[in-house]
Amino acid sequence: MRAWLPTHRAGKSTIGNYKAAYKYFAPVHDQKMDDIYVDDLQECIDDCPKGKRTKENMKALCGLVYKYAVPRQYVAKDLILSQYLVINEKAAESRRTGLTMEELERLRQIIGTVPYADYAYCMCYLGFRPSEFLDLQFEHYNRAERYFTGGAKTEAGKDRIVPVSPKIQKYVDALIKDKIGGYVFCDQNGGRFNLRRFREDYFAPIIEAIGISREEREARLLTPHCCRHTFANLMKNASGADKDKLALIGHTTDEMLRHY
Numbered sequence: 415m416r417a418w419l420p421t422h423r424a425g426k427s428t429i430g431n432y433k434a435a436y437k438y439f440a441p442v443h444d445q446k447m448d449d450i451y452v453d454d455l456q457e458c459i460d461d462c463p464k465g466k467r468t469k470e471n472m473k474a475l476c477g478l479v480y481k482y483a484v485p486r487q488y489v490a491k492d493l494i495l496s497q498y499l500v501i502n503e504k505a506a507e508s509r510r511t512g513l514t515m516e517e518l519e520r521l522r523q524i525i526g527t528v529p530y531a532d533y534a535y536c537m538c539y540l541g542f543r544p545s546e547f548l549d550l551q552f553e554h555y556n557r558a559e560r561y562f563t564g565g566a567k568t569e570a571g572k573d574r575i576v577p578v579s580p581k582i583q584k585y586v587d588a589l590i591k592d593k594i595g596g597y598v599f600c601d602q603n604g605g606r607f608n609l610r611r612f613r614e615d616y617f618a619p620i621i622e623a624i625g626i627s628r629e630e631r632e633a634r635l636l637t638p639h640c641c642r643h644t645f646a647n648l649m650k651n652a653s654g655a656d657k658d659k660l661a662l663i664g665h666t667t668d669e670m671l672r673h674y
Contacts, residue, residue, distance in 0.1 A: 415475075418482040432478075435471040438462040445545050447480075447488050449609040452495045453639035454543065459499060466501060473499045511634045512643030513538065520624040525585070528623045530616045532585045533599050534641060539579040541645030541662055544638040548607045550598045555590060576662055613638050 415436050422429070439458045442450050455476060459469050476496035483489045513521065518538060525531045537547050546564055554564050560583065565574045578586050589598050601607045617638050621631050634640070649662060 415479060418479050421482065422478065431471045432475050435468060435475045438464070438468070438472060441543060442545070445609075447483055448490075448493070449545065450495070451544070451609075451613065451637055451639060452498045453635065453637055454545070455495055456499055457543075457639075459501070469501050473501060511636065512640050512645075512647050513636075517624055517626070518644065521620070522581075524620070524623050528620055530612070531620050531623070532589075533612075534617060534620050534638070536582045536585055536599070537638065537641035538644040539582045539648070540576050541642055541649070542576070543642060544609055544613070547638075548597070548599055548609060548612065552590060552593050552595050552598060555586070555598060557590075574662065609638070 419429070419432075422432075424432075438461070439455070441458055442454050445454070459472050462469055462472065473496055476499060477494070480489065480494040480496055484491050484494065518535075521531060521535050521538070525535060533547075537544070540547065540562065542550070542562075542564060550562055550564050554562050556563070559577075561575050561577045563573055563575055586598070596604055597606050599607065601611075618628075618631065621636050622628065626634075626636065630636075645662075
């Protein structure tokens, strides 16, 4: 946005609309464009509390920024994600999916035999966005109280406290056992996992390993973001106040809980 804006010629009012739309992409402001997936952008649009006009401006802004980025090789030419964004709520609703309880159990069963299956399983019980999840460091984990503090830089999402479920406690314990710093869910070299690499090289094989074909995976949009939807589904089925569930997910409105 910062690189594109000075190159765009438009009236003051139009530029103001784009600037206003941009702030609702706060969860992805710190990500490289090549790491952003369509689900990340779609969630930003869905979570925008403004009306249809603002959401249309958000989609238009995405199109312009990607049009600027492709010839400069900031992203691959087949990654113009704006074309996949949905404004119509009913159409957007049909895109949202997560793992079923049976699939979640099959995921648990392949931990230890399929690389990084434990990461995917933990994502389903923590509810962070994929980029937030991979950003978690040792300092974000409270050993005594057993919770993570993390999240995107939005008022509802930043520095939110997410308790570690007993379902994943042993996997988290194993990952932090000998660590005094660094990323918790790191790559094999101990560094931050590249989201695109994790999604394409590891998450896709994980989904296939639990019995979901490539065709079904693509039809259901089973990307790492689906783990966040799985978490939201688990929250909806759990007892507790909606405001507490929304706080865990990093949203502020009941409408977003229903969207998930």
